[in-house]
Amino acid sequence: MNLKELARKLDLSPTTVSRALNGYPEVNEATRERVAAAAKRYNYKPNTRAIRLATGRAMAVGHVIPVATRHEIVNPVFADFIAGAGEVYSRNGYDMLLSIVPDDNEERVYRELKSRGTVDGVILHAPNTEDPRIPLLVELGIPFVVHGRATGTAPPYSWVDVNNRRAFLRATEFLLDLGHRRIGLLNGLEKMDFAIRRRTGYEDALASRGIPADPEIMVSEEMTEAAGYRATRAMMALPNPPTALLASSIIIGFGIRRALEDMGLAMGRDVSVIVHDDDLSYMRNGEDVPVFTATRSSVREAGRRAADMLISIITGKVLAPQEQLLEAELIIGQSTGPCKG
Amino acid sequence: MNLKELARKLDLSPTTVSRALNGYPEVNEATRERVAAAAKRYNYKPNTRAIRLATGRAMAVGHVIPVATRHEIVNPVFADFIAGAGEVYSRNGYDMLLSIVPDDNEERVYRELKSRGTVDGVILHAPNTEDPRIPLLVELGIPFVVHGRATGTAPPYSWVDVNNRRAFLRATEFLLDLGHRRIGLLNGLEKMDFAIRRRTGYEDALASRGIPADPEIMVSEEMTEAAGYRATRAMMALPNPPTALLASSIIIGFGIRRALEDMGLAMGRDVSVIVHDDDLSYMRNGEDVPVFTATRSSVREAGRRAADMLISIITGKVLAPQEQLLEAELIIGQSTGPCKG
DNA sequence: AATCGCGTTCAAACCGCTTTGAATGACCCC
């Protein structure tokens, strides 16, 4: 059943039927009801492809997921982020398009999205410092929202981010307050912007207490269980090992825990651990009492916010670049305790 | 730059230009080259929306992700699956559409995908036994491939699945060979088809050695770290605790490890553990030596296979329903050892 | 010379909607 057929059944022109269904004011209320009833009865759904061509809008949002050709890492927070974003899209009648792209090919993909008109806007994931994708998107004129920020990027742009610096500042201060002086940092790769912000927060907290940051107990690696294990073993083998560890993800935390266990050390008693917890739905930090003391910020919520923001940019509801900074909570779990050094 | 403009520049009709670019045989080779050169020079990309309307094909594949309204679980294997599928789609010029849908609404979404013509086919995720979605998709005439299978579903359908029964059969036999007689099962929710197949494999292995399955050491829960912890604590507190555990996911395995540690037990020495490992890119099972002994099968590869299969169904390359059963490897790690009971 | 076939190109219809601009008729006012 298409519009023309429906119109014929109703003895109306396609014009009127279309307007009736789309809520235009110039149709008689009685007519509108008749049309609505018939549409329902014949289960009429307008063809998406035709709407898109006619309106020139794609009614779709793109998420370009760069897959590192070398690292082969699919970011684990990604699933939750799009779950949040997806909720918002479907509420607003938008489709969500995913492009899995080798990361050396991203520019071409954006250019094609633009010239083929497949999407109305995109979400930019995992920004690096001075990320070249941002000026590119600005140049192409594609509406976009960044999940995260990119230090050193000139043009203004819209973003949703966690206050990573403050989160790690507070976490570090909390450990300092517990008496820890040797605090190891297990960070993500520092080409990613958030990793740099987290390190800065950590360093600032140390500096404010006059403690020099020690590169020997600061690592920047992929955020995997295995990397957490390896880094922990290495740090704990130092002549002057840390008494506390601060990690950029709960997955690293699992690796830390395994390493400590293998060395016969108890987390929370012998070594304090704080992790960043993205509140992933399939990786909850314990049930009633959190396993890890953590800086927590729901990445799913970030997905919702970013999607909302993007839609209001696409629809022209807002014009200036939007910014939204989410604060992480510091939640106390079983993995921290006073320093007994 | 659109087709008409390009045609005008070339002093050709849109018809010929279109045919030249789409490889139709009736265009003069010299003309074709002239067209190709101009298309490249003016960076002409045909508008996706127009192609879709004209051809009646969506050139897109849908993935409907049911989000359990109660459990709030986004399946962690999902990110890797679509990473694999996405590779195949982009190679073939298809878009990947994601719908995040409350699971009480799935039927409506499929009907809309059909009547609005948004996609050419779908991948069905996380099938339950006698899953009603399968007959629905057959009825609607939407091409689809199931990731997994659904026992007790009447109509034939295409699927890609791991041989879950055999994987767990072999894992159980391996533990039995090590002398274990009390083997606990930490399974996923048994409304999901794969969970039932895994239990069957486990039970069959026990039965073949004349060991009765004991419901006290068999749980079926969400596959989270916390659930793994809880179940392990409960089982180990029994008067007759298991000496080995078999778990449906590596995430459960992390919970098992934490529980054992809390009880002062060493994994691999005091209690043997085998997990199923989906070979997630962000959750590798150790680096050189696997941490967990595991039944391993790459879910990313499954994504590739499913996408390939779906595309050949959509394009009519194959007509009969296709089936593909992947075998899991049994890889030996540090979490298993002889029973010392 | 008329006919045929072949290779190549084109005009126009079509896909299913939206949207512009015009038409219709009822009602009101002077």
Added chain:
DNA sequence: GGGGTCATTCAAAGCGGTTTGAACGCGATT
């Protein structure tokens, strides 16, 4: 009664491609 306003409806022209059916030029066939 003529003109103006207003509410309502419609025909037709897009949107940017694909595809059908026809046309054209030219060498080969009869």
